[in-house]
Amino acid sequence: MAEPSGYWDSIPLDDPGLDIAAGEEFLQEVFQILLEEGVQKSTDVTQKVCDWKEPQELRELLDLELRSHGEGQEQLLQRCRDVLRLSVRTGHPRFFNQLFSGLDHHALAGRFLTETLNTSPYTYEVAPVLLLMEEQVLAKLRELVGWSSGDGIFAPGILDPS
Template sequence: MSDQPNDQLPKNEDRKGRLAKLFATDILPQSNNWEDTETFLGEVVKVLLKYICEENQRETKILEFHHPTEMKKIIDLTIPDEPQPLEELVKACEQVLSLGVRTGHPRFFNQISCGLDLVSMAGEWLTATANTNMFTYEIAPVYILMEKEVLRKMWEAIGWDPEKSDGIFCSR
């Protein structure tokens, strides 16, 4: 198997069907199997793109409501003792998205949720993919410099002198 991306690999149902026989140990980083890794991630991205498209259609329901008792019958949330094929994970992603509240829907209004910002989402994908801890320059040089620039811009916005200001980011 190739360990490099290859745009010439077949993009057909045979590759997608392989997910029924593959497990997390068959893809990166546990296995040097780029082809199946690309197939798996491609299927997950398709699920996400379909969700984003549907979520932004005004005629799509914000929620298919189910009482908790009914919901437990619809979705199996038990943690299996044995590993499950990657195909099952992709199906679970689809099911979770279909049963949840579409908080990015144009007709969803709430004091906390504010819709889906695709640019921010792309940044989250980048951050999750890089999987970088931002605690020292040695580990995250670009992110540390970005943080300093954001702080500088914030100080400027409130009229503070960057030479006399300090701060850190934190989240709960």
């Protein structure tokens, strides 16, 4: 549905219409859930790697219906808990995969940082710090393999950049 003519002109730039305090409170609660359920339980060797459920049983445990309206904060927090509880704990010390295993707290902090920035590190204009970091890492990699010059690019978020 198209916005009415002049709709965006009516939105004041100094008030994006967001309840910043409520948003920050929600994030604090989500971070607490992530820390307790996603980090502490996932790295606790006494916890299961996963509580395996067959697809039909999992569908019955989760409410996956897509609705035309949003949900309240408590329901969203419960959904976060459910996702963590019913997912494989890939950060668990006894989870092994051909591509990755375990949880690196420093790497997780880096992922939180990049997600908080909400940027795509493809040009200097939108991600100057990340682009300079990428250049430095690529220079070090070239040095390690004995190349005096070269070029490169990272393909974040995918396993096969081709």
